[in-house]
Amino acid sequence: MxxxxxxxxxxxxxxxxxxxxxxxxxxxxxxxxxxxxxxxxxxxxxxxxxxxxxxxxxxxxxxxxxxxxxxxxxxxxxxxxxxxxxxxxxxxxxxxxxxxxxxxxxxxxxxxEHDSVLMQEIHGLDEKYEEVLLLFYFNDLAIKEIASVLGTNENTVKTRLARGRELLRLRLIAQGYERQGLK
Known part of the structure; x- marks a missing residue:
């Protein structure tokens, strides 16, 4: 701020x-x-x-x-x-x-449904991963802020963020989006 x-x-x-x-x-x-x-x-x-x-x-x-x-x-x-x-x-x-x-x-x-494949795939994730990904990437909140918003601890946020990224990566690959950063 x-x-x-x-x-x-x-x-x-x-x-x-x-x-x-x-x-x-x-x-x-x-x-x-x-x-x-x-x-x-x-x-x-x-x-x-x-x-x-x-x-x-x-x-x-x-x-x-x-x-x-x-x-x-x-x-x-x-x-x-x-x-x-x-x-x-x-x-x-x-x-x-x-x-x-x-x-x-x-x-x-x-x-x-959103036109964006990315948003579709994010919304297809379990809610706990979706929330963390949206708050981190689309609202630019720090892990500490996300933990505060969600009422959980920072380690839980870090874990959900890592797992959410991996699940999203796999979902995008399954949709045919194999770019260098996703492999």
Whole structure:
């Protein structure tokens, strides 16, 4: 976190709305990508970002360590994305029978797949590997920050990152993407 962002966080904690707006704008792209990586569509990602921004505005005074603002904000995004996914699953389950719900979920997953082979393969990994890879490579979080966001220790993050990379490498090779860095 830059010194400028740290000053914005301090001002925002003291109720400066303009500083909080600057912070949220500075982090918008990364939190949107994080939300999108969970919910896998633009409308839901925007809903998650909006709800998380609302919670950040209301909870800013409770942020204990200013230097961990981005970690705190990412945790809010992850929690909101998971909350939305659970709510959608419940809605789908209530609206259709068990058999119809499975068909709807499969159809939904097929229509919302990313065009990118890489993103498809990342999303095909076990959630614990997917989370770590997305936070590390797409949100540029350090291992320590990822451990904080996920509520686990750094060694677990390192292990999941190494295993996730290897699984992703194997999946890409199986898709025919044998480049020098993947062998």
């Amino acid at each position: 830059t010194d400028k962002e740290l000053r914005w966080v301090q001002k925002a904690k003291n109720g400066n709305q303009q500083a909080l707006n600057k912070l949220l704008k500075a982090h918008y792209e990364s939190i949107y990508l994080l939300a999108y990586s969970y919910v896998k569509n633009e409308a839901d990602a925007l809903d998650v970002v909006q709800e998380a921004a609302y919670k950040a505005v209301n909870g800013m005074s409770r942020l204990q360590q200013e230097e961990y603002f981005s970690t705190w904000l990412n945790r809010i995004i992850i929690n909101e994305a998971k909350r939305l996914l659970v709510r959608r699953q419940r809605e789908n389950a209530r609206q259709t029978s068990d058999e119809d719900a499975m068909t709807s979920l499969v159809d939904l997953a097929e229509t919302q």
